[in-house]
Amino acid sequence: MAFLLDNWILVALTAVTGGALLWSVAREYGGGLPRLSPAQAVQLINRRNAVVVDVRDAEAFGKGHIAGAVHLPESALAEASARLQRVAKRPLVVVCASGSSAAAAARKIAAAGAFELHLLAGGMTAWGEAKLPVSR
Known part of the structure; x- marks a missing residue:
């Protein structure tokens, strides 16, 4: 003492x-939000028709994104509640570049309504390392 x-x-x-x-x-x-590996994210997309929400900037999104992803940069999340309400019954997978900013973006999305949110662990970096396809 x-x-x-x-x-x-x-x-x-x-x-x-x-x-x-x-x-x-x-x-x-x-x-506390569930983190999905790229393989788990693919399963959620295929089995439950999950919506991928890509929160990277327009330049990064244009260089490559998950097919069918909704582009909602972090700067526009506050105004995106009406757009997100259209998919409110489907799970959302929030994606950023490396997985470090997706949680903060998911908190903003959660404030816009009740969503089933998931994070892509490792972000688009992990998606690319898993050699999964991207759209340009």
């Missing part, structure tokens, strides 16, 4: 660093 009292700054710094690390990991893993 004396060590903790004598080194309270070190203890506080350790607690803050640990909290920041946990927060970072929780954000990256989608805050």
Whole structure:
């Protein structure tokens, strides 16, 4: 106990660093949203007619995207609620470039209504590594 009292700054710094690390990991893993491998995403698309929502910018989307994907860049998500309501009964797979920003985009989509949301783990990078087709 004396060590903790004598080194309270070190203890506080350790607690803050640990909290920041946990927060970072929780954000990256989608805050509880299911993360799908590319193969699982294909199954969801084929079996349940899932809609792929690509949140990358127009340039990245134009270079290649999953066939049938809906392009909704992160900057336009707030205004996209009417567009998303048309597919509200179908699962949504949110895709970004590497999987790091899809969770934040999915939270914005969730705020627009009740959707069954999934994240593509690894984003389009993982999709390409799995050698799955893209549309241009």
